Amino acid sequence: MSEALSPQSSVLGPLAGLRVVELCDELGQYAGKLLADLGADVIKVEPPEGSNARRVGPFARDIPGPDRSLNFWYHNTNKRSVVLDYEPDDSRHRVGAADPYSHDLEVVRQLILRADVLLDDRAPGRMDRLGLSHSVLSPQSSVLIHCSITPFGQTGPWKDYHSSDLVALALGGPMAMNGYDAEDAPGAPPIRGHGDQGYNTACHHAVMGILAALLHRDTAGEGQFIDCSMHECLSQTVEVGMPYWLYKRQDVVRQTGRHASAQRTEPWLFKAGDGRDLILFGIGRDNTSWRRLKEWMQASGFGMQLDEERFDSPQARQPGRGSPEAAEINAEVRRFIAAHDADYVYRGGQERDQSWGVVRSPDETLADPHLHDRGFFVETTGEGTVGPVMMPGAPYMFSATPWELRRPAPKLGEHTAEVLAELAAVKVT
């Protein structure tokens, strides 16, 4: 690690001791969170009005404010916030010696030169204009890993195109695979799954790139530049969609609530008695699971006809084959499920080796005792709440270097004085 500004001996995560400077808004902030949650000291440098992400709702009790964005709370855990007025509003301002921004910009530069990783999500060319490009920084800090996350990458005819999560998911491929059968929603467009999954996918890749570069640096001692294009990240995160084109020159077609496919497939959605949806597939795939499923249904008076010999062969039961038996099974399972609550079907199915799931809303996961057994939800705090509130915790459990929530998302500028004092204590050259 480079010269540390503050000791972090109490940090348990695998990236303890790693210092990151983050210059990110909505696009890149999740990458900073992933690093911070793994133990890195992530210093988020924000302009006086705060990161744009602080203006994204929902807000605590629906009252906007720089420290009340739940979106910001979630994506900025474990970071420290430093306010520096380093970035002119737009490129009309020239950065130079006489510029009023230059003092704060120099502080940013000093923070970066003391860091292991620089993470930014600025438009291509922006870091150059600030004098913070990798070619300028690397002669002064050869170990610096600089990752820039952009919608399309640093080069190419679309590099300056304007994007958003929706636009990225359109151009990148996910949306074309996600939508409806004509009979469910005639003329429906391709659908974007919510949750800023374009930004998330870019950030997953940024962190993979940063860690690969860190492993190289651990061995060879050199840093490097990482060009992370959200468009590329999404383009390779569409599973069967890409191989179907590469091997068959076929586009898969979107279908309601199930995989897009080259040929139409049977529905996976089943409506339970309480109105909730379940996702089911693989019914009757093998004799053992079929027998258990059948016995379960028959115990409440459904599927009595399924004892007939014609249902005994897994081939006949497979929905993809279009056999009358498969259609009959499907109809009977549908009737059985409609007569029971979704959770009963989910748990009963899983207990009988069926990988079925309830379509839950995100907040409904809070009621799942299994997740609490694992301590999955963690508590955070923020302006506008009385006492701690729960939110999702770690995507991975490490036995030796545990993920931990050391501090909630920072208030705007909460750590400016602290970080500047640490910087002053290190001899700046």
Next chain:
Amino acid sequence: MAALPLAGVRVCDLTWIIAGPTATRVLADFGAEVIRVEHGQAVDAIRLGRPIVGDTPTLNNSGFFNYFNRNKKSILLNARHPMGMDLLKRLIAESDVVVENFSSGIMESWGLDYPQLKEIREDIIYCSISGFGHSGRDKAFTTWGPTAQALSGLTYMSGLPGKPPAGWGYSYMDHTAGYYGAIAIMAALHHRKLTGEGQHIDISQVEAGIILGGPAVLDATVNGRSWRQEGHPPGNRAWEPRVAPHNTYACAGDDRWIAIAVMNDAEWLALTRAMDDPDWAHEKRFDTNEGRLAQQDELDARIEAWTSELDDYEAMEILQAAGVRAGAVQKASDRFERDPQLASRDWWHTLSHAEMGDTEYDGVTPKLSATPGTLRTSGPILGQDTRGVLADVLGMSEAEIDEHEVAGVLM
């Protein structure tokens, strides 16, 4: 050739289907030696997965398999045979990382849970990816990607109001659980380099999915508001930030669409200019975001009347030139045939495959300037590296390998 960032890292890859192989694909792309341990009697079902080249699956002609398993080696090993289990343990002893995505409990039943792996190699990094994780009351439950997406909230968050859930149209959580696996393994490798300490990483695909909807969960715990409410999910309209217009609009042609996202008043003015300043767009009620939100139905119909006359790429160019966030909904064919951005960044690659001939791939992202990931070999023929790995990694002699072959271990 530039160094690869994970050169020298050996991975004993026990994964199958997609989530695990995605994790090891990342490691392999960045230069790790990934050795798939396969068993002919319980072959990875994706080796039979469509699309295939030709009419009949051969275990080596699946494009689906090949796409996720480039740059990897394959050995055949019958771990149900005592001599096979012995070889597997010897391979683990020579590996830095063991990855698997079996149901919880399978490794334990093989006598290969973390404490036992640690006995074989003290500093091993063991990553398990399962539906529900290796602890908790439902750890024996199982998932496929779509199940995990349903249980985590992701499926629910994708769809039009009043309609069944639409998504997802593929196993997003197979990719993403794999990405979390790769992230965790690389972080653990870094920690091991500094301290010498290995560890177990336990990933639950359902939890990894819930992670991706954090703000929606906080909206419930802070504001008491569930996503299961009137008007949700909001289709392609914005949830947060609350902005309009924000939607997909039909373009000329069959199933052609453009996504447009207007985030503020300046972008709204840019959109009106791009549409040649129609009178309706200058009505006062559309001047503010609140006004536009209140009249989204009309607004969206007006915009679609404009886009429906245009080719989707033409509309995108007009809008982008005006400073509007806009993009055509691209299918795989569009990205491969028409997308100038991917083409300009050398995104598509061809590698030779012993059975399928030339096979095509997408590239490695993100792009590292000094040690970029590379495409070196196509997905492996089942067992193509058995003898090589046993000789080079385990130091076995020709005779010793033959003896295992005769005993039915290498199948």
